[in-house]
Amino acid sequence: MSGVTENLKSSQEPNKERQDPDSSDTPDEEKKDDRIFECNICLDTAKDAVVSMCGHLFCWPCLHQWLETRPNRQVCPVCKASISKEKVVPLYGRGSSKQEDPREKVPPRPAGQRTEPEPGSAFSGFGFADNGFHMSFGIGAFPFGFFTSTFNFGDARPTAAARGTQQHMEEQFLSKIFLWMAILFVAWLLLA
Amino acid sequence: MANIAAQRIKREFKEVIKSEEVAKCAIRVELLNDCYTELRGEIAGPPDTPYEGGTFVLDIKVPETYPFNPPKVKFLTKIWHPNISSVTGAICLDILKDQWAAAMTLRTVLLSLQALLSAAEPDDPQDAVVAKQYKENNEMFQITARHWTNVYAGGPNVNKDCDDKIKTLADMGVEEHQARVALSSYDWELQRATEQLFS
CATH class of the missing domain: 3.10.110.10 (Ubiquitin Conjugating Enzyme)
Incomplete structure (x- = not known):
């Protein structure tokens, strides 16, 4: 019986596409690509898409209803990781939001949270950067500061970039430039 | 909907x-x-x-x-x-x-x-009689479950002993399914099943 129903459906589909000029334009491959953007709850292409911290995609109205259904047991419908309204990330595609009707009952999708980019990391300022307190004592005239001691409180400078990344290479390059500048400066002082 | x-x-x-x-x-x-x-x-x-x-x-x-x-x-x-x-x-x-x-x-x-x-979970049972048999007399549970599969789900394993005992009870006027339930619940002991049915 189930096989028969399936056959009936597939035989109806070509007619449907002929009536609808828009759908006949979309090739089948594109439809297959859409499947990876299916909401895990309604199994349709995700509208007002949000993504959980565990990486699962949902329509916001669907996920909202799921969270409302079980207020005291908020878990991801796919992997049962703990989730919450505050911790979902909205996905903004290009020009997708205008087609939808505003949903009255569903609260608006949580807004994306934007953190400011970190300041350039190669040279992080003169001692007071990044909330840390740096203090230096020096005895003697530069460059002969042999008795120099340095105190750093609450040192929160950014950690070094991982080896092999673009940032790491840039940092290495900059530190070499500063080293050569220092050597040239010392040489100039000695010669002058 | x-x-x-x-x-x-x-x-x-x-x-x-x-x-x-x-x-x-x-x-x-x-x-x-x-x-x-x-x-x-x-x-x-x-x-x-x-x-x-x-x-x-x-x-x-x-x-x-x-x-x-x-x-x-x-x-x-x-x-x-x-x-x-x-x-x-x-x-x-x-x-x-x-x-x-x-x-x-x-x-x-x-x-x-x-x-x-x-993989049954006998510690979280729906049917207490079955769960008890599963834990205390697993061999009998296997026989009973196989017999029920044969009778109700079209399984291939016929158990002559079970069928004979049910026939004995049916001859006494007990409905077949009722006889099967009674015998299954009492580890296929004809005596105890009969007592329960006619008490």
């Missing part, structure tokens, strides 16, 4: 039909009405269990709040299993209750039920 429920069942229905389990005849789903609220499921008894060779029919009712609430599933085929009522076919399975998740589908539910047949 809410639109989302019908839409989803439609999609899931296609998914089940295409799935490889259907190709292997392990699971099957049929529609009972046009509005996708009532379905009939079928699962094959898993190999290396007393249910091997049997086909178990399930009644699936899709609530309006699906997929936010689980479908209501029960066995229509009579089965001897600690987590399934031998009287009503009601199922004790966490994902059909509080552990339900909206991303689960008809396919995963049927596969979970098949898994339940291979």
Whole structure:
């Protein structure tokens, strides 16, 4: 019986596409690509898409209803990781939001949270950067500061970039430039 | 019925039909009405269990709040299993209750039920009599479950001893299923089953 129903459906589909000029334009491959953007709850292409911290995609109205259904047991419908309204990330595609009707009952999708980019990391300022307190004592005239001691409180400078990344290479390059500048400066002082 | 429920069942229905389990005849789903609220499921008894060779029919009712609430599933085929009522076919399975998740589908539910047949949870029973037998006299449980599979689910293993005992009781005027339940509950001891039936 189930096989028969399936056959009936597939035989109806070509007619449907002929009536609808828009759908006949979309090739089948594109439809297959859409499947990876299916909401895990309604199994349709995700509208007002949000993504959980565990990486699962949902329509916001669907996920909202799921969270409302079980207020005291908020878990991801796919992997049962703990989730919450505050911790979902909205996905903004290009020009997708205008087609939808505003949903009255569903609260608006949580807004994306934007953190400011970190300041350039190669040279992080003169001692007071990044909330840390740096203090230096020096005895003697530069460059002969042999008795120099340095105190750093609450040192929160950014950690070094991982080896092999673009940032790491840039940092290495900059530190070499500063080293050569220092050597040239010392040489100039000695010669002058 | 809410639109989302019908839409989803439609999609899931296609998914089940295409799935490889259907190709292997392990699971099957049929529609009972046009509005996708009532379905009939079928699962094959898993190999290396007393249910091997049997086909178990399930009644699936899709609530309006699906997929936010689980479908209501029960066995229509009579089965001897600690987590399934031998009287009503009601199922004790966490994902059909509080552990339900909206991303689960008809396919995963049927596969979970098949898994339940291979791995019973006697400490969380639906049928206390069956669970007690499972824990205290597992050999007898295996015989009983295999016999029920043979009689109700079309399993291949005929147990002559069981059939004879049921025939004895039937000759005394006891209805066949009633006799089977009494004998199954008393580890196939004719004496005690008779006492219980005529007391």
